[in-house]
Amino acid sequence: MAYKPQFYPGSTSVGINRRKHMSGNLEKLRDIPEADVTAIMGHRAPGADYSSTHPPLKEMGEPDCPVRQLVAPTAGAAAGDRVRYSQWTDSMYFAPSTPYWRSYWGAINCKGCDPGTLSGRQIIEARERDIEAYTKAQYDSEMTDVALCSMRGCTVHGHSLRLEENGMQFDMLARTEMGKDGNVYAVKDQVGIPLDKKVNLGKPMTEAEAKKRTTIFRADGVxxxxxxxxxxxxxxxxxxxxxxxxxxxxxxxxx
Amino acid sequence: MVTESDTESIQVEIVPSRFLMPASAQKLLNEIYGNGGLIRIMIHGPNLPRSVPYGPGRGAPIDENRDLLIEVGGQAFELCVKVGRIRLELESAKFYDGLKAACERALPISFQIRRGKFFHTRQTITDYAKFGKVEDTRILGLIDPRAKKDRLAILSEERVTIDDEER
Known part of the structure; x- marks a missing residue:
């Protein structure tokens, strides 16, 4: 019988969700265009070239090394991209993910990345074209609720504060806003510089939906x-x- | 058993379950003002900077946090914080029930209201550093000790004074 990894114990809905996050077997909820994810990350203009720290590996002439022969480089590493980051803040009010589970997801499912776990935020560093793909995967999947989670490169506080009246996580820099149509819009990149155009992130989860998908154990939840x-x-x-x-x-x- | 005096001032704290939008804050403050018996009031919550304070985007303006004008009792002033907590002192306990009813009328969300002691009565070193010897003890407990300057809006019958710096 083939080995099947076991990720997390428990039969509660939170335990099941934690297993889903760690295994990477996540439901896709939305599709945010790659150009918009790049714009929100703010490291390069959409369509611009990737900056690099070294020439592509093929041109470099690598030493004869069995490990290098065994492990195929990621797209970003092969091209010599700079290392970039994306950082997330998840509200304690039943956000689908938490810093630990974003890190588990990254460490288990994303090749060539460096997750960093902090109490209120979680950062993943990787080569630029890799981190763009990983960030898009996080945005599109059930790891993210657009009202309770947001990408914040700096001024991250908000995860442990009360929500705003409209159900959004408090953000001092007002990087996301609730539109009149009920959709959440990203109006600034992750460090607070205004975007050229608003990015529609779609509708937020209802409170019941967030409680269903959360990976947070809470006395007033699970x-x-x-x-x-x-x-x-x-x-x-x-x-x-x-x-x-x-x-x-x-x-x-x-x- | 000590019988509570109903002629002494009481201090009250109101904590809504969510942060209030400026419009809701204005409605609530007006209801509290309309209830009467107010000696002093403090609104408390996370800071709303007018520009990005640090990071690569430092200095970029935050238009959403500018000109958050609210009008209370016919006087307009600018909000510098997201309203998350209100502490106030009432002339006597007889205004308490009216205050509770005012909150119920104004707030669309659940809230906690409790009596206690929320303002300090003796000057702290910070108070002394900012004001010297304070003559009017009503301003004790209304100052943010961590703000670079005093952050205080005094609404009086004559005029509005706001002492605040751009941060």
Missing amino acids: PMCGAVGARKYDEAVEALHHMWELRSKWGFRPE
């Missing part, structure tokens, strides 16, 4: 222990206790 009052805790807690115990005893050898 608690980590599973159903309240159940005879047995959810497997996620058992696994956590197990790991915690091993971690605490790590290297401890009473002799």
Whole structure:
């Protein structure tokens, strides 16, 4: 029987969603054009050339190395692109993803990337054409709700604040706005420089939908222990206790 | 058992479950003002800078945060924060129920309202550094200690004074 990776324990909806994020088996909810994703990232104008740090690998004449022969370079690495980043902020109010799960998704599913996890934001660095593809994948999939998640290169605070009256995550720099038609528009790039044209990101999730897709355990949503009052805790807690115990005893050898 | 005096001033905090848009904030403040009995009031929330404070886009204007004028009791002033919390002092406890009803009328979302002690009574070092010796103790507790200058809008019968810097 072929090996099937197991990503996360538990039978709660959050456990199932966490498995989906880690496995990369995500539902596609929207299709934002590549040029618009590039514009929101703000590293280069859509259609402009990629800046590079070294010549394409084919022209460089690489040393004879078994690992290089084994591993095919990503498109960005083969072309010698600069390393760029995209950074996300996800609201604590039932955003579909969280920094840890964006990082798990990146580390498991995206080749040649460097995810960085912080308390309120999550950054992925990779070669420019790779990071553009990874960012588009995040934007288009159920990892992102356009009201509760946004790309913020700086001034990221907002994840732990209350939402605005219209259900948007608070953003000091007003990078996204709720249109009169109920769609969310990106009006600035991730560092707060106005875009030439507004980018329609589509409609946000309803509160019920966000709660259904979230990877956040919360006492007022799905608690980590599973159903309240159940005879047995959810497997996620058992696994956590197990790991915690091993971690605490790590290297401890009473002799 | 100590019987509560209904002639002493009381302090109240109102926390809506979401940040308020300027229009809702104006409606709420007008309802609170209309209820009467107000000694002082402070609105609190995250800062709304007028330009990008740092990063590659530093200095780019944020038009959404400019000219957020609201009119309270016939006087207009500019909002510098996203309204997330309101603390106020009432002349006596008899205005409390009216205040609660005013919030229910004005706010389209749920909110918490509670009595307590929210303004300090003694001068802090920050107060002293900014104002010297404060004669009118009503402004204690209304100042943002982290702002570079004092950020305070004083609405009086005669005029509006706003002391604020562009950040």
